[in-house]
Amino acid sequence: PNRPPVVFHWIPFFGSAIPYGMDPYKFFADNRKKFGDVYTFVLLGRKVTVALGPKGNDFVLNAKLSDVSAEDAYTHLTTPVFGNGVIYDCPNHRLMEQKKFAKSSFTVPAFRSYVPIIVEEVRKYWLKSPQFFGQDPNRVSASAHLMTAMPELTIFTASRTLQGKAIRAKFDESFAELYHDLDRGFTPIHFVFPHIPIPATFRRNAAQKKVSDTYMEVIRDRRQRGDLSDFDVINAYLKDAIYKDGVRMTDREIANMQIGILMGGQHTSSATSAWALLHLGADPELREALYREQIEVCGESLPDLTYENLQNMPLLNYTIRETLRMHPPLHSLMRKVRSDLAIEGTHYVVPKGYYVLASPGVPMMDSNYFKDPTTFQPSRWAETKNEINLDDSAEGITISKGAKSPYLPFGAGRHRCIGEHFAYVQLGTILSMFIREFTWSLPEGRGVPKADYTSMVTLPSEPSNIIWTRRK
Numbered sequence: 001p002n003r004p005p006v007v008f009h010w011i012p013f014f015g016s017a018i019p020y021g022m023d024p025y026k027f028f029a030d031n032r033k034k035f036g037d038v039y040t041f042v043l044l045g046r047k048v049t050v051a052l053g054p055k056g057n058d059f060v061l062n063a064k065l066s067d068v069s070a071e072d073a074y075t076h077l078t079t080p081v082f083g084n085g086v087i088y089d090c091p092n093h094r095l096m097e098q099k100k101f102a103k104s105s106f107t108v109p110a111f112r113s114y115v116p117i118i119v120e121e122v123r124k125y126w127l128k129s130p131q132f133f134g135q136d137p138n139r140v141s142a143s144a145h146l147m148t149a150m151p152e153l154t155i156f157t158a159s160r161t162l163q164g165k166a167i168r169a170k171f172d173e174s175f176a177e178l179y180h181d182l183d184r185g186f187t188p189i190h191f192v193f194p195h196i197p198i199p200a201t202f203r204r205n206a207a208q209k210k211v212s213d214t215y216m217e218v219i220r221d222r223r224q225r226g227d228l229s230d231f232d233v234i235n236a237y238l239k240d241a242i243y244k245d246g247v248r249m250t251d252r253e254i255a256n257m258q259i260g261i262l263m264g265g266q267h268t269s270s271a272t273s274a275w276a277l278l279h280l281g282a283d284p285e286l287r288e289a290l291y292r293e294q295i296e297v298c299g300e301s302l303p304d305l306t307y308e309n310l311q312n313m314p315l316l317n318y319t320i321r322e323t324l325r326m327h328p329p330l331h332s333l334m335r336k337v338r339s340d341l342a343i344e345g346t347h348y349v350v351p352k353g354y355y356v357l358a359s360p361g362v363p364m365m366d367s368n369y370f371k372d373p374t375t376f377q378p379s380r381w382a383e384t385k386n387e388i389n390l391d392d393s394a395e396g397i398t399i400s401k402g403a404k405s406p407y408l409p410f411g412a413g414r415h416r417c418i419g420e421h422f423a424y425v426q427l428g429t430i431l432s433m434f435i436r437e438f439t440w441s442l443p444e445g446r447g448v449p450k451a452d453y454t455s456m457v458t459l460p461s462e463p464s465n466i467i468w469t470r471r472k
């Protein structure tokens, strides 16, 4: 059988860990020149076959369940953080149903209820955060460090909307630190050595238990009070989490699912909001066009934003879409191969035990699909929309479904993201709030920072601050 070519490396176990880990896109591009779209590299003892381009995305993301497994690729990393019985610590058919159980929290009526809550949380945050108004509500200008501010804004808004008031309140107490501990146990090191005996690992394990126990208390409390009227995800599971075969999700599993959902949306959304603010800081004209859009859609007095307003702001949604094109948070989506797998259109067979890797970010920055791909240009979406075959959802937010699209920041196939629409609502609301309240720029002489690939999502490298000034 024909194996894909292997990237040369000097050190046996490590393989290409360093060049891949430092800059995966450069690593993919360099080797593509030598080998084409398909090749294998060694990553800390694993053999990983890369399949680039839309065809590669389709090959990996739409592979048959009997051929590849996401849980075998991810469980070592995710299970110690999320806990047992959910996401990648259960058979795939369970995960598919777990994703469906959350559905009622991701509907239009739910989003309608979330927008005012996000607005309120952002206001509260500005008033409390020393980087914004802090003790002085009349402050007119300051510098804000985005990689502190945006993760906080993201977790406050996501926990309040998706998990309710009681959980949101915990973030003013012990929860923030516990989630930090979970984060610090969710690193590339843990991907390779899930149980490496270092303090971060012990703290991760302790935090998992405490956070999960807290969700269980809230679950019991809700059940006792019998009020499941809010749209949040805890209620969604309390109402609907019975599998087709009659098995009910346990309270522990519902609790662990909450960790998985919050973590799934945390770094992805906060990185995206930071990138968007940085690009707008570098492009005042675009920022002002977005301000005019707020006024055109909502009126001169700028009353509080609604979900419907967001649907009528194409430039805002294009800005989010363009941010995700240039900075998709996840650069590598992996599956473990379960049985020898032929790659269509090539003579290669990927053997069982290998991993396959898709990188949706590669076609998104390819001039074959996007003109001037390194230019941040939201207006391109008004023009190219139909050409690249995107399906618009009824709500006016674009969702790309087929894996053959060159634009797949949310993945495709059975593991596709359930949070896309929520992310647009959350990002759209937070960005609108910034656009209405401030003008901002990057510090003197600095452009949009380069990407830092060494954490689990693609972040702006430091320093990542903006200088904001309050609008009159």
Ligand code: HEM
Pocket (backbone or CB within 6 Å): 070, 095, 099, 261, 262, 264, 265, 266, 268, 269, 272, 324, 328, 329, 330, 333, 334, 409, 410, 411, 412, 414, 415, 416, 417, 418, 419, 420, 422, 423
């Ligand atoms: C899956 C991206 C926000 C929950 C995925 C996948 C991608 C992705 C690429 C596919 C992973 C794979 O195939 O291996 C993003 C981006 C986001 C975002 C770019 C924001 C800008 C969210 C939010 C939530 C969420 C807000 C929850 C509220 C999930 C879940 C899955 C998923 C549950 C399914 C995992 C699976 O089936 O294996 N996301 N995500 N994501 N995401 Fe998101």
